[in-house]
Amino acid sequence: LIDCAPSLGPITRSGLAAADLVFLVVELSALSIRGAEAVLEVVDEVWSELNPNLDIGGVIVNRSPSASVEANRQEESLNRLMGKQSVWHPFVPQRTVLNEAVGYRKPVHDLGYRAKDLLGIFDALYKNLIQVSEFPPET
Incomplete structure (x- = not known):
């Protein structure tokens, strides 16, 4: 298990080059979903250039609010981005x-x-x- 800081710099890319699976941890917010999109772009680059065995293992939702229209909207956005099967349940509540x-x-x-x-x-x-x-x- 390689735990990298939330950045997309050389250390994270090196970790991805050595990994088999990527697990994304996201919050149900617009900024976090945009961050997940950026991670997917880097995963694609590493997959095509350095590590063809790299795959997405799943998405873990952290700090999920108990009830929020915005969180529900962002969950739908995350499901569209990742595919509903990739988003793990249960969510970690805030x-x-x-x-x-x-x-x-x-x-x-x-x-x-x-x-x-x-x-x-x-x-x-x-x-x-x-x-x-x-x-x-x-x-």
Whole structure:
């Protein structure tokens, strides 16, 4: 797993040249969707010039608001851009406890009852990642 900063510079391109799959993390906002379009252009360039085995593994939606007309509109835009099958569910909701997990440098599983509803979301995304990546199952 190669985690690159949110930029499209030489480090990210090198990571893409060495990778088999790309997983995009986006928010349901116009700027984030435009960013995903730019990433796809770079993925296309790397695919054609450096790494013909590179493929899109999926799209993970982060910081999804609980109810928003604009977010629904951007979800439709994302589905058109990526294909509905590529956009993973469930979405990671916008929650303060997630910011706290990062701040405390702890996994969300360690934050108790306030994160209880998030555990299933992260577990489902993890299972999807393992399945798509064809990693051997944990023993």
